[in-house]
Amino acid sequence: MEKLVTVVGGGLAGCEAAWQAARLGAPVVLYEMRPQTMxxxxxxxxxxxxxCSNSLGSNIVGRAPGLLKEExxxxxxxxxxxxxxxxxxxGSALAVDRGAFAATLTALIRSHPxxxxxxxxxxxxxxxxxxxxxxxTGPLTSPxxxxxxxxxxxQANLFFYDAIAPIVELDSIDLSIAFxxxxxxxxxxxxxxxINCPMTEAEYDVFYDALLSAERIKLxxxxxPLPREPSEGPESDSAAAQFFEGCLPIEVxxxxxxxxxxxxxxxxxxxxxxxxxxxxxASERLASERLASDRPKRRLHAVVQLRQDNAAGTLYNLVxxxxxxxxGEQDRVxxxxxxxxxxxxxxxxxxxxxxxxxxxxxxxxxxxxRAASECxxxxxxxxxxxxxxxxxATNLLLAGVNAARILxxxxxxxxxxxxxxxxxxxxxxxxxxxxFQPMKANFxxxxxxxxxxxxxxxxxxxxxxxxxxRALAALADWLTxxxxxxxxxxx
Ligand SMILES: Cc1cc2nc3c(=O)[nH]c(=O)nc-3n(C[C@H](O)[C@H](O)[C@H](O)COP(=O)(O)OP(=O)(O)OC[C@H]3O[C@@H](n4cnc5c(N)ncnc54)[C@H](O)[C@@H]3O)c2cc1C
Numbered sequence: 001m002e003k004l005v006t007v008v009g010g011g012l013a014g015c016e017a018a019w020q021a022a023r024l025g026a027p028v029v030l031y032e033m034r035p036q037t038m039x040x041x042x043x044x045x046x047x048x049x050x051x052c053s054n055s056l057g058s059n060i061v062g063r064a065p066g067l068l069k070e071e072x073x074x075x076x077x078x079x080x081x082x083x084x085x086x087x088x089x090x091g092s093a094l095a096v097d098r099g100a101f102a103a104t105l106t107a108l109i110r111s112h113p114x115x116x117x118x119x120x121x122x123x124x125x126x127x128x129x130x131x132x133x134x135x136x137t138g139p140l141t142s143p144x145x146x147x148x149x150x151x152x153x154x155q156a157n158l159f160f161y162d163a164i165a166p167i168v169e170l171d172s173i174d175l176s177i178a179f180x181x182x183x184x185x186x187x188x189x190x191x192x193x194x195i196n197c198p199m200t201e202a203e204y205d206v207f208y209d210a211l212l213s214a215e216r217i218k219l220x221x222x223x224x225p226l227p228r229e230p231s232e233g234p235e236s237d238s239a240a241a242q243f244f245e246g247c248l249p250i251e252v253x254x255x256x257x258x259x260x261x262x263x264x265x266x267x268x269x270x271x272x273x274x275x276x277x278x279x280x281x282a283s284e285r286l287a288s289e290r291l292a293s294d295r296p297k298r299r300l301h302a303v304v305q306l307r308q309d310n311a312a313g314t315l316y317n318l319v320x321x322x323x324x325x326x327x328g329e330q331d332r333v334x335x336x337x338x339x340x341x342x343x344x345x346x347x348x349x350x351x352x353x354x355x356x357x358x359x360x361x362x363x364x365x366x367x368x369x370r371a372a373s374e375c376x377x378x379x380x381x382x383x384x385x386x387x388x389x390x391x392x393a394t395n396l397l398l399a400g401v402n403a404a405r406i407l408x409x410x411x412x413x414x415x416x417x418x419x420x421x422x423x424x425x426x427x428x429x430x431x432x433x434x435x436f437q438p439m440k441a442n443f444x445x446x447x448x449x450x451x452x453x454x455x456x457x458x459x460x461x462x463x464x465x466x467x468x469x470r471a472l473a474a475l476a477d478w479l480t481x482x483x484x485x486x487x488x489x490x491x
Contacts (some may be wrong), residue, residue: 021403
């Protein structure tokens with residue numbers, strides 16, 4: 001039997017993986033279920049159809065999404081080449097003529113001599129005896145295949161919706177206001193596992209009012225998380241009925257009453273603000289002592305806790321803050337939390353349907369499944385990249401490259417962690433498996449810069465440029481060892 005690479009799903013990720021494997025000499029079979037079986041969001045049969053917006057985000061190399069694109073460009077990404085060929089005027093963003101973009105991808109895949117396109121829904125994990133399999137069925141993986149994945153990776157390792165809390169960079173948190181501690185001192189590290197943002201009652205009131213009045217994103221029915229109980233359909237009147245109880249958006253919980261947060265995720269119990277009366281400046285101390293002479297410690301009304309989010313300890317997520325507020329509103333409201341006034345958000349919160357696997361539990365940095373027999377089988381999985389980061393999905397370039405290498409008996413590759421692709425893959429394979437959520441490209445994922453930037457270069461952009469310079473140098477070194485031709489598409 002001739003060995004080949006099987007790719008399931010003809011979205012951005014699947015097209016990229018199939019193309020990369022084929023151009024490295026592997027025969028490829030690509031399965032796409034549309035147009036016979038549609039997803040709830042796609043409208044046609046073309047490969048690489050962009051649902052929702054036609055933008056692939058920033059194209060500026062000094063910004064994280066722009067750097068990711070530039071790396072993919074240099075690695076010979078088919079998707080980025082097709083996007084560049086069908087670019088529309090959109091300032092610094094890479095926006096495309098979506099019809100022409102998808103038609104080009106479809107034509108290139110269909111006419112590739114080593115790729116066979118089969119229009120058929122795949123309902124079980126393909127047999128890996130015939131060669132490596134790349135699963136690239138995305139956030140709307142069809143239900144039978146999702147069930148098969150559940151059986152393969154374990155029920156606990158396949159998720160059906162994002163409940164994403166915002167993430168900030170550690171060095172942008174004001175630690176003269178926020179303090180490190182674990183509740184009741186029960187933590188793994190001596191200094192405390194959490195960063196705590198303390199709120200007085202007055203601060204809580206201001207935050208609470210802003211949260212309740214902030215504008216929310218309107219989700220379409222199929223984008224909503226699954227109902228709490230199977231009997232509760234998405235048509236239920238209650239917003240809360242559409243979410244699992246343990247995972248309510250912060251604004252939905254707040255709407256239950258003023259105390260819901262202060263007695264829930266923001267409860268201050270077991271925590272003491274070290275800025276107690278005796279540690280505060282004399283002027284403040286006198287005032288507070290006059291008010292509460294029998295209570296030396298500052299009384300906390302509520303506390304927002306932040307938990308470490310990456311192994312390097314540079315990113316922290318806001319515990320319990322999954323939310324459907326508009327991004328601009330999150331930026332405004334969350335800065336009212338004491339200590340976060342100048343926070344740099346690397347990800348805002350969101351909640352919607354997204355089938356994705358628990359990558360840290362299941363994947364190796366080569367994008368192979370850990371448990372697959374001899375680690376040669378499944379190279380990738382659906383929806384592991386942030387659901388609003390379609391360029392992230394193009395990282396499946398590495399899965400395609402590795403599928404071809406495995407087929408040819410060569411060892412699979414990893415990407416340098418200094419690159420944005422390497423940093424993203426490192427994150428999804430090394431993050432805390434419990435509560436794992438997909439992640440967008442951001443500089444906080446990268447190893448910190450070795451030397452601090454000169455004072456006149458400390459702006460956000462300059463910092464980004466320094467990361468980008470280091471990333472592209474690391475990529476150039478990698479490419480001298482593993483040459484991949486850049487792709488050019490003339491239209
Ligand atoms: C409603 C919605 C809106 C979005 N809006 C944005 C946005 O504005 N910006 C952004 O960056 N990202 C957005 N995303 C996320 C975006 O879809 C992904 O980032 C990107 O499409 C991921 O690419 P992919 O190839 O992994 O998945 P997809 O593009 O979804 O491709 C997966 C393909 O697999 C096929 N497939 C599924 N199951 C099977 C099966 N069993 N057998 C065979 N084929 C199968 C599907 O038909 C599809 O063609 C949105 C997602 C959704 C669902």
